[in-house]
Amino acid sequence: MRGKWAAGIVPRNFAWVIKDQLAVCERPGGYGVNHRRVRRQEEIIWIREQGFTRIVSLLPSPHNLHAYDELSMPWRHLPFAAVDDTGTTLTTVFADLQAQLEAGDKVIVHMEEVGDRLQGTMGGYLLYSGLVPEGPRAIAMIEHLLHRQMGPAGRELVTAAARLGEAP
DSSP, rough: SSTTTTOOOOOOOOEETTTTEEEEOOOOSSSSGGGOOOHHHHHHHHHHTOOOOOOEESSSSSSSHHHHTTTEEEEEEOOOOOOOOOHHHHHHHHHHHHHHHTTTTOOEEEESSSHHHHHHHHHHHHHTTSSSSSHHHHHHHHHHHHHHHOOOOHHHHHHHHHHHTSOO
């Protein structure tokens, strides 16, 4: 590929959670009626060209995972539906992210959009990993990093993450 698109385009709402290690973005290509195949390809190319070693999809469905294979981009699907057991799912997601980051991977995580659920999951990860000592600070940090206020659904996920480390 040649020309100005050879390096791809930055995914919408891209932001670092942990500089040069962990980032978030909207689903490559957009979501719903705004999803575009060409845009998805360009965004995956950008992700690959930036040195990311894995895309983690938290979408409940396996939509468009084949696109990562087509562009030789390693991926992991950790479905996180609103109806899932939050504690179990967060434990799985956090342990997987921790293992990938400890292995030196550069990871980008997405849901349909960068909204409360993704914000809460990332705030919960900061708490789970010990990078931030308490829930309110994790919430404030994620709000600052993503330039978006976290709503009740996200705050509940951070609270659930805080409970994961508590003794029964």
